Amino acid sequence: MSNIREVARLAEVSVATVSRALQQPELVSVKTRNKVLAAVKQAGYQPNLLAVKFRSGKSHNLVVLVPTVANVFFARVISGMQEAAQQRRYSLLLGNTMADDNAEIAYARLVQTSQADGLIQLRAFDPFATLDMTTERLPMVNACEVLDKAPCPVVTLDNRAAAMAMTEHLLSLGHRNIAMIKGPARSPLTRDRVAGYRDALDAAGVAFDETLLCPGNFTLQSGHQATAQLLQRKQRPTAIFCENDEMAIGALQCLKQHGLKVPEDISVAGFDDISFAAFSDPPLTTIAQPAEEFGRTAVNLLIDVLEQKLTLLPKVILPFELVLRGSTGPVKMSEPATDTPAVHLT
Amino acid sequence: MSNIREVARLAEVSVATVSRALQQPELVSVKTRNKVLAAVKQAGYQPNLLAVKFRSGKSHNLVVLVPTVANVFFARVISGMQEAAQQRRYSLLLGNTMADDNAEIAYARLVQTSQADGLIQLRAFDPFATLDMTTERLPMVNACEVLDKAPCPVVTLDNRAAAMAMTEHLLSLGHRNIAMIKGPARSPLTRDRVAGYRDALDAAGVAFDETLLCPGNFTLQSGHQATAQLLQRKQRPTAIFCENDEMAIGALQCLKQHGLKVPEDISVAGFDDISFAAFSDPPLTTIAQPAEEFGRTAVNLLIDVLEQKLTLLPKVILPFELVLRGSTGPVKMSEPATDTPAVHLT
């Protein structure tokens, strides 16, 4: 690979002039500039950006920590990140961490060792916590699933309000026996959505029944499994609210296998509005999240932090939308009858 | 950030000794080594890998060009890449290119400018072609959709054989009127799958009807659209073979909306075996591809090229598997009747 010295030699100028001709052309006479450009062409010169980065101390790389790229929602978020990063001339280093703390810490080292300038975390975990960072401003943004006291800018969605909106929708259809398939127990995201669910129940004067909460892990399979468990209850729920669309689609299949019709026999709701949600049978009622916007915003916030364009630690809350499709409907008329099962007390 | 000089000062040794103590500890006396390690700790020293990379001329980054990360199949491939890259201590730079040649060329510049050591391309396009690269061995691997005369190692699947296998399956069920929803026209992948489809037809002595080939673009929507078109034909196909699962799931919905039952009225087959394929209604018959293995193999091949462990240009062909689920079934008995429509020749 030819270097700036070779170009200088060909153009019969100094390396400084070559650098200037390329970086601040206005400082160089037209004549010299053309000579330089010709030499650049002749030498097939490409500035070694590794050297530029080394000298400037900025890698112009951003690490993205994503629990699983194979998750459709995250894939959309990454799409948005990619778009924003490209516009601002940064590159994205992908870290597929399988939600493993140690893997995430390892990726955070990329920042510590100057291979990346900052990091975007999509999970509620601070990989820098153990890694004594000297910088005052943590070069990090937390998106989607957000730390409770995040030491960095945050971009999120009012998960509590969204879950409340969905639950209110189900309540308005007459459902009183609403199950919820949750995400991992410790996740703040799960906690907030459960809280919103309770909010709606409380507001409607419906008793909260903890046994209607079923754990899941955001996969199709877990939605199927959790639903199977719910169907073993003596009293079947009339609606299932899943914390993401994958689990809802898993639920739909399980219900079908048990001969239940959606929404006639039971309603199902999801969360995220992934592309498959509109193509399930029936199409899924869900909460639409602006996934790409999450990504774009996170990247822009991070770059703002890095370029010191930010004074405070912003908390951006993106809007959600309740998307009504065919998977939710009025509760069955006959249902209230079974609501008080004929149990003989012994 | 503290540097190697500060550590040297603290340990009261030279910078060379510090470097050695960390890189080749066996060359340094135990006593000195401990002194150095203590100083490292005290200074909170982290080697600046940007400097290391600059000096070595190797970025240890790999660019991945993916048409759309939002595609479930590609997301799985990337997962596999990530895994292999991590193991071999490389990082992945993600390039979401929307199948735009110029965007891909821009990403290839990352290699030209030493920001990345090599590139993995998932599409049949050589971004280096216009970018006179001086290196003899192109630092590139082509995976999934492969260039016809790829100037680099290749990892692919026998798409022709796979499409033939699926078509044979449909033929064996009695289907003679099999439509195909294709990918983009120019793609070699599409071409190979169509060829396999024809192979099977020819072998069975079934006439090939070009009008049964319908263009799509691998999205759910395009599968839906293409199916709607197919249903307008005077003579409805008895089976639809889609070139990926998303389009097949789109097809399923369209058929349902037209009141057709799958597989009783019409069979549907996909390609890829994404997770959603097992959860559609009915579950999708499809060709399973080892997506993660694609990613792992591509990364390992590329690193082998970079580290000159490769003499030839290997062509790795991964296995596929015909996965039979509920979306394909025997052709309707009544169908052959309409097979010879009562057309009056004028």
Place this chain on the structure above:
DNA sequence: TTGTACGCGTTATCAT
């Protein structure tokens, strides 16, 4: 075993 000194490719500072 350890230290000195150079070089990687670029940009910035200071002269001219």
Place this chain on the structure above:
DNA sequence: ATGATAACGCGTACAA
């Protein structure tokens, strides 16, 4: 407007 040179942080050849 242009040139000479130092500096970035590190690894290593060579010298001691």
